[in-house]
Amino acid sequence: METDLVTNSRVGVLRRVRAATGRASDGVAARVGWDGIAREYRRRGTLEREGVLALLEDRLRDYDARVFRVVGEDVGQSVAERLVERGVRRMVVPVGLPAAWMSASAAVEYVVDEGLSSEELDGVDGVMTGATLAIAETGTFVLQGVAGQGRRAATLVPDYHLCVVRAEDVVETVPEAMGRLQGTAGLATTFVSGPSATADIEMTRIKGVHGPQFLDVLLIV
Amino acid sequence: MSGAGLDPKTAPTFPMAAKAMMGDVQLRKNVRHATDVIQEKRARVVSEMPDWQELREAGKQIRRHTMEHLDFYLEEFEANCTRAGGVVHWARDAEEARRIVIGLVKASGSDEVIKIKSMTTEEIQLNSALEAAGIHPYETDLAELIIQLGADRPSHIVVPALHKNREQIREIFQREMNLPELGGRPEDLADAARMFLREKFLRVKTAVSGANFLIAETGGVCVVESEGNGRMCLTLPETLITIAGIDKVLPRFQDLEVMLQLLPRSATGERMNPYNSIWTGVDGASAGDGLRDGARDGLRDGPRVFHVVLMDNARTEILADDEGRQTLNCIRCGACQNVCPVYRQTGGHAYGSVYAGPIGAILTPQLQEMHHAQSLPYASSLCGACYEVCPVKINIPEVLIHLRNKVVKQNTAGVAGLFDVEAGAMKAMALIFRSERRFRAAQRLGRIAERPLVRRDAQGEGWIGWLPGLLGGWTQARDLGEMPKETFRDWWERRGENGN
Numbered sequence: 001m002e003t004d005l006v007t008n009s010r011v012g013v014l015r016r017v018r019a020a021t022g023r024a025s026d027g028v029a030a031r032v033g034w035d036g037i038a039r040e041y042r043r044r045g046t047l048e049r050e051g052v053l054a055l056l057e058d059r060l061r062d063y064d065a066r067v068f069r070v071v072g073e074d075v076g077q078s079v080a081e082r083l084v085e086r087g088v089r090r091m092v093v094p095v096g097l098p099a100a101w102m103s104a105s106a107a108v109e110y111v112v113d114e115g116l117s118s119e120e121l122d123g124v125d126g127v128m129t130g131a132t133l134a135i136a137e138t139g140t141f142v143l144q145g146v147a148g149q150g151r152r153a154a155t156l157v158p159d160y161h162l163c164v165v166r167a168e169d170v171v172e173t174v175p176e177a178m179g180r181l182q183g184t185a186g187l188a189t190t191f192v193s194g195p196s197a198t199a200d201i202e203m204t205r206i207k208g209v210h211g212p213q214f215l216d217v218l219l220i221v
Numbered sequence: 222m223s224g225a226g227l228d229p230k231t232a233p234t235f236p237m238a239a240k241a242m243m244g245d246v247q248l249r250k251n252v253r254h255a256t257d258v259i260q261e262k263r264a265r266v267v268s269e270m271p272d273w274q275e276l277r278e279a280g281k282q283i284r285r286h287t288m289e290h291l292d293f294y295l296e297e298f299e300a301n302c303t304r305a306g307g308v309v310h311w312a313r314d315a316e317e318a319r320r321i322v323i324g325l326v327k328a329s330g331s332d333e334v335i336k337i338k339s340m341t342t343e344e345i346q347l348n349s350a351l352e353a354a355g356i357h358p359y360e361t362d363l364a365e366l367i368i369q370l371g372a373d374r375p376s377h378i379v380v381p382a383l384h385k386n387r388e389q390i391r392e393i394f395q396r397e398m399n400l401p402e403l404g405g406r407p408e409d410l411a412d413a414a415r416m417f418l419r420e421k422f423l424r425v426k427t428a429v430s431g432a433n434f435l436i437a438e439t440g441g442v443c444v445v446e447s448e449g450n451g452r453m454c455l456t457l458p459e460t461l462i463t464i465a466g467i468d469k470v471l472p473r474f475q476d477l478e479v480m481l482q483l484l485p486r487s488a489t490g491e492r493m494n495p496y497n498s499i500w501t502g503v504d505g506a507s508a509g510d511g512l513r514d515g516a517r518d519g520l521r522d523g524p525r526v527f528h529v530v531l532m533d534n535a536r537t538e539i540l541a542d543d544e545g546r547q548t549l550n551c552i553r554c555g556a557c558q559n560v561c562p563v564y565r566q567t568g569g570h571a572y573g574s575v576y577a578g579p580i581g582a583i584l585t586p587q588l589q590e591m592h593h594a595q596s597l598p599y600a601s602s603l604c605g606a607c608y609e610v611c612p613v614k615i616n617i618p619e620v621l622i623h624l625r626n627k628v629v630k631q632n633t634a635g636v637a638g639l640f641d642v643e644a645g646a647m648k649a650m651a652l653i654f655r656s657e658r659r660f661r662a663a664q665r666l667g668r669i670a671e672r673p674l675v676r677r678d679a680q681g682e683g684w685i686g687w688l689p690g691l692l693g694g695w696t697q698a699r700d701l702g703e704m705p706k707e708t709f710r711d712w713w714e715r716r717g718e719n720g721n
């Protein structure tokens with residue numbers, strides 16, 4: 001009985017769609033139609049390398065994130081400085097985060113997230129991750145469910161997020177980013193542009209409503 | 222707890238409600254301020270984009286293409302979502318959608334749900350249905366929380382509480398969260414909401430969300446938000462129930478490159494809003510990411526049970542209408558609301574529907590299959606500003622005129638061509654207006670004749686929703702204000718006689 005209803009709704013909706021469009025569509029026609037969509041917008045950026053990085057920094061700062069450039073071997077040192085500035089003692093890190101990024105400091109305890117509960121995540125001061133890529137034009141970095149970036153919950157519950165981005169993973173435009181993400185489109189993917197924010201109260205921008213309030217980005221050049 | 226939903230079936234007609242709203246000076250001030258701020262931000266970030274018009278054109282073509290092949294993309298989405306561990310349900314109408322969601326919540330074993338702002342759940346008045354079923358919904362978007370705690374109704378599709386200012390919000394929070402000492406800075410209010418909701422995020426095991434986009438190619442779902450409340454609902458609970466209109470489909474993952482440029486800039490005037498979440502099925506991680514199985518275990522993330530409800534609710538009626546169809550291209554950015562002179566004067570509630578402004582004026586009557594909300598296609602000056610800002614180039618004025626014709630046709634039972642009542646009424650009016658004697662006689666006659674027809678609204682203003690005979694065409698689509706007790710001429714003459 002219940003199954004009947006379920007199938008009926010499915011069949012019913014699809015039948016109504018087909019009646020409305022006047023035919024049943026098929027994959028071939030859809031493909032041809034999709035290929036014919038005019039896409040005359042910019043696919044590639046025009047800036048040279050340094051310009052792209054500068055744009056990313058500018059856009060991230062515009063969204064109240066702090067940005068620091070570091071060279072590869074100094075990441076650990078820079079991380080240590082950030083954690084002192086932010087007063088962070090306990091830091092969650094995802095499985096697979098490069099060990100060299102975790103500064104050897106007695107003042108900070110690193111907790112590897114192997115499935116921490118929400119309450120446990122709520123009890124730490126911050127989280128550090130890498131990123132799949134960053135988009136300069138919008139001041140965005142993209143996190144996915146892979147080693148070094150970890151679970152969505154881990155970058156959400158703690159109040160501070162430190163994200164490490166490699167310069168070679170920075171693209172200028174959104175289409176360039178989507179092109180790179182196509183291969184792993186099935187992964188849980190989060191676009192982050194600045195700390196959590198709301199403008200629901202008289203359009204005043206307020207940081208850190210439910211997600212992290214503080215965001216630092218280290219750019220490895 | 223939550224306010225009565227906006228139901229076009231029972232809402233007063235637009236002119237009647239608008240008149241009442243025009244008297245609310247505070248509301249108009251709040252709406253004007255908020256829409257001014259968003260418009261200014263929008264204009265700035267749109268002008269940064271040299272290819273904005275090309276993006277709009279692509280957006281329009283993607284949406285139009287999707288509608289042409291909607292059955293194919295819906296089935297493709299269903300297959301891919303199912304393969305990734307999601308469960309897809311179909312709902313023909315609001316009633317069925319509510320029944321499915323309530324059943325799923327009950328099956329999850331929870332009598333509470335956390336909710337992400339979703340106009341689709343507002344459209345089907347899900348909250349009151351949940352409560353009637355003994356399930357308590359918590360809205361988690363700050364604006365929706367303000368609305369829910371204040372037993373209010375949304376007035377804008379992107380910023381639903383923009384009609385409230387900070388003092389009004391503070392009063393609501395003080396009372397409903399029991400915080401007599403609460404400060405009045407926006408930060409204080411946001412902190413209060415954070416405290417109030419965090420406990421719920423960590424405790425409640427079932428969530429209900431809407432969707433901005435469903436991606437047919439991957440079976441993925443995309444939600445765009447700012448506060449992180451969306452991510453909380455999508456990530457922490459054990460069961461996630463997503464409800465989406467069948468119009469939310471996008472053919473391919475790549476199409477997001479267009480939508481994710483158009484939507485945030487149009488909606489909130491941001492280059493990208495703080496968070497976009499895309500998830501596919503239930504796992505979070507996937508095979509083929511080059512990880513050992515052991516490493517992947519630590520990445521399992523998000524709900525263990527994921528449902529998507531694909532809802533029609535009159536969308537196929539709109540799809541079947543060649544001229545009305547473009548309404549389905551809407552990506553709910555709200556830009557047309559912010560720019561609309563009518564919306565800016567009346568606020569959202571006057572539209573008697575969760576979809577306010579120009580998009581509401583075309584969407585609501587069609588969702589109601591033109592049987593309710595017939596005054597909405599007239600709630601526009603046809604200035605064209607909405608068309609200009611629409612990121613997917615919906616020609617709203619064109620659809621408005623199309624719907625006006627439909628209203629007239631429907632109300633004249635399809636014989637409008639032979640005997641157009643409205644045109645007849647206009648001719649009679651023209652005759653009357655041409656002669657002063659006839660005009661005065663008509664006024665006197667009108668005041669006597671209208672008496673039994675006048676309804677009083679909450680403000681004591683009189684409105685006429687039905688006129689007999691030839692004049693009937695006029696009131697089929699709009700309400701008429703009652704005639705003044707005394708005409709200006711009568712008053713002038715009396716004033717002259719009395720010498721004051």
Ligand code: SF4
Pocket residue numbers: 487550551552553554555556557558580607610611612613614615
């Ligand atoms: S009609 Fe266009 S401008 Fe209005 S909400 Fe929809 S997409 Fe935005």
